[in-house]
Amino acid sequence: MMLRYDVLAIGNAIVDVIVAAPPVFLEERGIAKGSMRLISADEAETLYGAMGAGREISGGSAANTVVGMAALGARPAFVGRVAADQLGDVFTHDIRAAGVDFSTPASSNGNPTGRCLIVVTPDGDRTMNTYLGACQELTVADLDPAVVAASGILYLEGYLWDPPAPRAAMETAIAMARAAGRRVAMTLSDVFCVEGHRADFQRLLANHVDLMFANENEACALYQTNDLAVAMAELRKHACVTVITRSEKGAVVLADGMEHVVPAEPPVRVLDTTGAGDLFAGGFMAAMVQGRALPDCAAAGCVAASEVISHYGARPEADLKALVAARLG
Amino acid sequence: MMLRYDVLAIGNAIVDVIVAAPPVFLEERGIAKGSMRLISADEAETLYGAMGAGREISGGSAANTVVGMAALGARPAFVGRVAADQLGDVFTHDIRAAGVDFSTPASSNGNPTGRCLIVVTPDGDRTMNTYLGACQELTVADLDPAVVAASGILYLEGYLWDPPAPRAAMETAIAMARAAGRRVAMTLSDVFCVEGHRADFQRLLANHVDLMFANENEACALYQTNDLAVAMAELRKHACVTVITRSEKGAVVLADGMEHVVPAEPPVRVLDTTGAGDLFAGGFMAAMVQGRALPDCAAAGCVAASEVISHYGARPEADLKALVAARLG
Numbered sequence: 168m169m170l171r172y173d174v175l176a177i178g179n180a181i182v183d184v185i186v187a188a189p190p191v192f193l194e195e196r197g198i199a200k201g202s203m204r205l206i207s208a209d210e211a212e213t214l215y216g217a218m219g220a221g222r223e224i225s226g227g228s229a230a231n232t233v234v235g236m237a238a239l240g241a242r243p244a245f246v247g248r249v250a251a252d253q254l255g256d257v258f259t260h261d262i263r264a265a266g267v268d269f270s271t272p273a274s275s276n277g278n279p280t281g282r283c284l285i286v287v288t289p290d291g292d293r294t295m296n297t298y299l300g301a302c303q304e305l306t307v308a309d310l311d312p313a314v315v316a317a318s319g320i321l322y323l324e325g326y327l328w329d330p331p332a333p334r335a336a337m338e339t340a341i342a343m344a345r346a347a348g349r350r351v352a353m354t355l356s357d358v359f360c361v362e363g364h365r366a367d368f369q370r371l372l373a374n375h376v377d378l379m380f381a382n383e384n385e386a387c388a389l390y391q392t393n394d395l396a397v398a399m400a401e402l403r404k405h406a407c408v409t410v411i412t413r414s415e416k417g418a419v420v421l422a423d424g425m426e427h428v429v430p431a432e433p434p435v436r437v438l439d440t441t442g443a444g445d446l447f448a449g450g451f452m453a454a455m456v457q458g459r460a461l462p463d464c465a466a467a468g469c470v471a472a473s474e475v476i477s478h479y480g481a482r483p484e485a486d487l488k489a490l491v492a493a494r495l496g
Numbered sequence: 497m498m499l500r501y502d503v504l505a506i507g508n509a510i511v512d513v514i515v516a517a518p519p520v521f522l523e524e525r526g527i528a529k530g531s532m533r534l535i536s537a538d539e540a541e542t543l544y545g546a547m548g549a550g551r552e553i554s555g556g557s558a559a560n561t562v563v564g565m566a567a568l569g570a571r572p573a574f575v576g577r578v579a580a581d582q583l584g585d586v587f588t589h590d591i592r593a594a595g596v597d598f599s600t601p602a603s604s605n606g607n608p609t610g611r612c613l614i615v616v617t618p619d620g621d622r623t624m625n626t627y628l629g630a631c632q633e634l635t636v637a638d639l640d641p642a643v644v645a646a647s648g649i650l651y652l653e654g655y656l657w658d659p660p661a662p663r664a665a666m667e668t669a670i671a672m673a674r675a676a677g678r679r680v681a682m683t684l685s686d687v688f689c690v691e692g693h694r695a696d697f698q699r700l701l702a703n704h705v706d707l708m709f710a711n712e713n714e715a716c717a718l719y720q721t722n723d724l725a726v727a728m729a730e731l732r733k734h735a736c737v738t739v740i741t742r743s744e745k746g747a748v749v750l751a752d753g754m755e756h757v758v759p760a761e762p763p764v765r766v767l768d769t770t771g772a773g774d775l776f777a778g779g780f781m782a783a784m785v786q787g788r789a790l791p792d793c794a795a796a797g798c799v800a801a802s803e804v805i806s807h808y809g810a811r812p813e814a815d816l817k818a819l820v821a822a823r824l825g
Contacts, residue, residue: 220590220811223552253582261549482549
C-alpha cells in the first residue's frame with residue numbers, strides 16, 4: 168500500500184494562552200514550577216482571571232510535533248478534538264495553514280475547545296495548566312482505519328492517555344497500525360502521565376511501541392528510580408528505540424544495544440521552553456522519515472527544539488528546513 | 497469634582513490575528529500594503545483561510561493607547577463592545593489585566609467579537625483587515641455620564657467614526673465631556689477615516705477637540721493636499737494642540753503658535769509596526785497627565801512607540817515606565 172502520510176499523530180487539540188509572570192505568581196498558588204497539571208473549567212477561569220495579558224498561539228504537544236514535521240517537508244496528519252467555537256477555529260486554521268491534514272469533526276454540544284494556560288517565568292521555564300475541554304471527547308469513531316494503515320508512523324501523545332475515551336481510541340489505533348505493519352511512536356509527555364499510567368506505558372513499551380520519546384525525569388519515573396543509569400538499563404532490555412532528551416545536555420538514543428549521545432544545539436536565546444520536547448520529536452521523526460541515521464535524527468531534533476525555545480509559543484517561526492540543513496548538510 | 501479616571505477612551509474592542517507573510521501575499525489579493533480596510537465576515541473568513549498560522553493578541557487602537565497609559569501609571573477606562581464569546585473573553589481579560597477599567601456589557605445576540613487580520617511583512621510594515629463585528633453595536637446607552645464627567649480626558653478613536661451608532665455615542669460623549677469642562681482628544685486613525693469623514697473631523701477640530709493625533713498622511717488628507725506644510729498651516733489656525741507623527745522622523749507638536757520638533761527613539765529592532773501610533777498617543781497623554789511639557793510628552797510617545805514596534809503585537813511588553821524614565825529622567 169502506498170503511504171498517504173508519513174505520520175499520523177493523535178493528541179490534544181489545544182490553544183495555548185501564554186503569559187509572562189515572576190516565579191512568585193506560581194509560589195503563591197502552590198503550583199510547581201515547570202510542571203503540567205490538568206485543571207477544571209472553574210480552576211481555569213480563576214487562574215486566567217489572576218494572570219496578566221496573554222497571547223494565544225495554537226499548541227498541543229503532538230500537534231506541535233507534526234507542525235514541525237510539516238515545516239521539515241514531511242506529510243503529517245493529525246487527529247484530535249476541538250469544539251465548534253472561536254478557539255477551535257483558531258486551532259483548525261493554524262494546523263492546516265502549517266501543512267498538516269486535520270479533519271476530525273469539531274464537537275458542538277460538549278465542552279469548549281481545550282486551552283493551556285502557560286506561565287512563562289523569566290528563566291524561560293514554562294508551567295502549564297491545561298483545561299482539556301473538548302479534547303477528551305475524542306473517540307474511536309474518529310479514527311479512519313484506512314488512514315491509520317496508510318500512515319508510516321502512528322505517533323501518540325502520552326498526555327492523551329489520561330482521559331478514557333481518547334485512550335481507548337489510541338489502543339485501537341495501535342492495533343490498526345500494527346496490523347498494517349506500521350511503526351508506532353509515542354511520547355511519555357510528563358511525569359504525571361507516567362505516574363498515572365506506569366503499567367500501561369511499560370506494557371506499550373514492551374510490546375507495541377517502536378520509538379519512544381522521554382525526558383530524564385519521565386524515564387526515571389517509568390522505573391521509579393532517581394538514577395538515570397538504572398532507567399536506561401531497563402530501557403535497553405526492549406527492542407524499542409528510546410530517545411531520552413536532556414535539555415541543555417542534548418539527547419541520548421538507545422537502539423540495538425548502542426548508545427548515541429548527541430549534544431544540544433545552543434539556542435540564540437531561551438525565552439520560552441514550551442514545545443522543546445515536541446519539536447525535538449518532530450525534528451527527529453522528520454529526519455527518520457528521510458532515512459537519516461539515528462544520531463542525525465537526534466541532531467535534527469536538537470535544532471528544532473533550539474528554534475522553538477527562542478521565542479514565545481510552541482510552533483516554529485524560523486525556517487526549520489534551512490536550520491536543519493545547516494546542521495546536517 | 498474629583499477625577500475618577502485620567503482618561504476615558506472610546507474605541508474598537510478587537511483581537512488582532514497576526515501573521516507574517518511576504519509582500520506578494522498582499523499583491524496577489526490587491527491589498528494596499530500598509531493600509532487599513534474594513535472587511536465583511538465573509539471576506540474575513542476567506543482571507544483568514546489563505547493566511548498562515550497566527551498569534552492572537554488583544555488590540556484595538558484606543559485600547560492599545562490606554563493599556564500603554566496604564567503601564568505608565570495613569571488611571572484609564574475603556575468603552576467598547578465585544579460579544580459574549582471566546583475572543584470577547586480574551587479582550588476583556590487582557591485589558592483588565594493591563595490595569596484598565598472596562599465594563600461595557602458584552603453583546604450576546606449580534607455579531608461575534610471584532611478581529612483584525614494583520615499581515616506583517618518582513619520590513620515590519622503591517623496591513624490591517626478589520627472585521628468590526630460587535631464593535632459597531634456600541635451605542636449611546638453604553639456611556640455613563642458620571643464617568644465621562646469624572647475623566648480628565650475623553651479620547652476618541654477615529655476608526656470608530658465609521659459605524660453610525662458608535663459615532664453617535666462619541667458625539668454625545670463629546671458634549672458630556674465639554675459640559676463637565678473636560679478635555680477632548682482624538683486620533684484621525686487612518687486616511688480612509690479622514691476621506692470618509694473630512695467635514696466631521698474638520699468640525700471637531702475647529703470646535704470640540706483639544707488634542708489631535710495624526711500622522712503625516714492623515715494630516716495631508718484632512719486638507720486634501722500632498723504638502724505637509726500646507727496641512728500644518730491649516731492646523732495652526734485652530735486652538736487645538738496637534739501632534740503629527742512622522743515614523744522614523746519623530747513627531748511635531750503644534751501648539752499656541754509654537755512648533756516643537758521631537759526626534760524618534762531608535763528601536764532595538766523593527767519587527768511589527770502595529771500599534772506605533774497608538775502607543776505614541778498613550779505615552780504622550782500619560783506624560784501630559786503628569787503635567788509634563790509638550791516636547792517631553794512627545795518624547796515619551798516616541799519611547800512607547802519604539803518599544804511596541806520591536807515585537808509582534810500592539811500592546812507593550814517591556815517596562816514602559818522604566819524606558820520613559822530613562823529618556824525623560
